[in-house]
Amino acid sequence: MITYIIRRLLASVVLLFVVSVMTFSIFYVVPRIAGGTPETLATRYVGRSATAATVHLTAQRLGFYDPMTVQYANWAKGIVVGADYDYGAGIERCPAPCLGYSFITKQPVWPDLLDRAPVTFSLAIGASIIWLVAGVSTGVLSALRRGSFFDRGTMGVALAGVSLPIFFTGLVSLAFFSYSLGWTAPGGQFVPFTESPAQWAYSLILPWITLSFLFSAQYARLTRAGMLETMHEDYIRTARAKGLRERNVVIQHGLRAALTPILTIFGLDVGLLLGGAILTEKTFSLNGLGKYAVDGINTQDMPKIMGVTLFAAFFIVMANLIVDLMYAVVDPRVRTL
């Protein structure tokens, strides 16, 4: 068990390193391979009107003439311990984790990310709880009443849920529930949980439901398939042969086994969402990480894009780690590995 945990932890560290190398390569190495020079890279930092000498000086200060390995080491060091930027008129201290400065706003990226994270986290956590409960319970009921009206109905809705994109369901539900009926808040009104939990939930209820509709559909189908399979296992027959009540057979023996693969996907889905739910945030005008990334892409603001990429990658790696560790808790056969 201990070796399993250590192995998973080490694997995560390695994975984070690989992710950072790849991110760095995409933003610094690939442009060079594509024909860029240190000067063209530095142009972005000084503006279009700068003279060739200024550009050259900036490229030198930012270390663009250094070998790639040195550049990576400096960049990685900035994330871990912080960096000092010499911009000519003095030295600017960028505290760890230093993800650079936005080209547009000239503000450091990290505080921006911290500012946006609560929106994205609130969205992801609320929606994931809803879809887990809704998806798994309808999946179980569908499996137990296979072929019934309920089963066909929910699976039909689930098919629609999987097929309809968020920007469609989101806009339709906004038009209907917010603008026509006035039941929910229109988009773009995030209230932090710490300010008012009720207002927080009210501001997010529609994005939650829209986002979880998509996932619930997927989870209902997965749970149904899993339950149909496990309920035919020999150990289910054994549980019945003991005289166990059917309800306990289903929940303690059937669902317990069927939930394991769903847990894996759940961890990864939540990890993915913590890096920003681009479509949902855009549809409901929520200032989360996803929207931040889109803004970065639209304005070609490289440090922003890079920051969100690393941030999201970090959560996906963490989600992977947690899923692996959860596996050991859920499935005793994994512990002896």
Place this chain on the structure above:
Amino acid sequence: MNTNAASLVDAGTPVAAGPFLQVRDLRVHFPTDDGVVKSVDGLSFTVERGQTLGIVGESGSGKSVTSLSIMGLHAPGTAEISGQVMLNGDELISASAEHVRKLRGKNMAMIFQDPLSAMHPFYTVGHQIIEAYRIHNHVSKQVARKHAIDMLDRVGIPQPGQRVDDYPHQFSGGMRQRAMIAMALSCDPDLLIADEPTTALDVTVQAQILDLIRDLQQEFNSAVIIITHDLGVVAELADDILVMYAGRCVEYASANEIFTEPRHPYTWGLLGSMPRLDRERTERLKPIQGSPPSLINVPNGCPFHPRCTYADLTAGASQSQRPELVEISRRHFLACHLTAQDRQRIWDNDIRPGL
């Protein structure tokens, strides 16, 4: 071998203070898109407490379906079950599902073929035994745990105090089957059904498990049904043997009779295909020709006739008429069109010397 005279009761006679388990004219049919699968088609037998019945037949002869119907384990709506199953005077086929559930585990228990897949991989062995015990006994977890450790000790698990917290995958195949037996016997059931209890096990472990079942049967005085395709398994254990073919009983007698005076060509075939170490090694084992019939289109007449070497001796009766199960001698039931003389002659001249 037990030759208790009361064990084979004529299936047609209702007895007030009847035998402990009496199955009468059991029929289990599964409607499918291709037609009705008649898995069990008119089966009758009895088992007394302290006695063992062996049900023998090839795969697909309806052995397991029979046991699952007694236990009430067919999913509702899938099987059409008729006939009577009387357990200690309690009729089970017409009883409510809830009533049968309460009897399961407590009055009747079952051991399954593959102990690895029959135990839940996510729960400890102890948890699964404790669960079985606490369904029918309102005791604390500590008491149930102590009972589980006792049961594991009883079935010969070494260091039961530690092994109780092991998961099924940490047990060997034989130990898993022992744990299954401990689980089945945890509520002291009156009827134990063992469905191919040794098929998934090593040969060396098979004998141990069979010994264990016999010892525990004597200790608990339970009625036991052993379902198997291996006559060698029931040779040791069974008092009576019922040979099944295509969902019906073809021969039913005491184990002694089945081994010394078998009368059905199918039983001869089963005996001939059984490896024997106590006999001279003459030639290859004799398999039964052909394969079991489809249970949707059971052959007309005797269902065994397409595979039977002697079907032509009956002047067409085997091909057209279904043989009834009749008592040919005391407590020996047979469904075959061969005349008594033919049967005796074939057995004496052709079959016995070759076994």
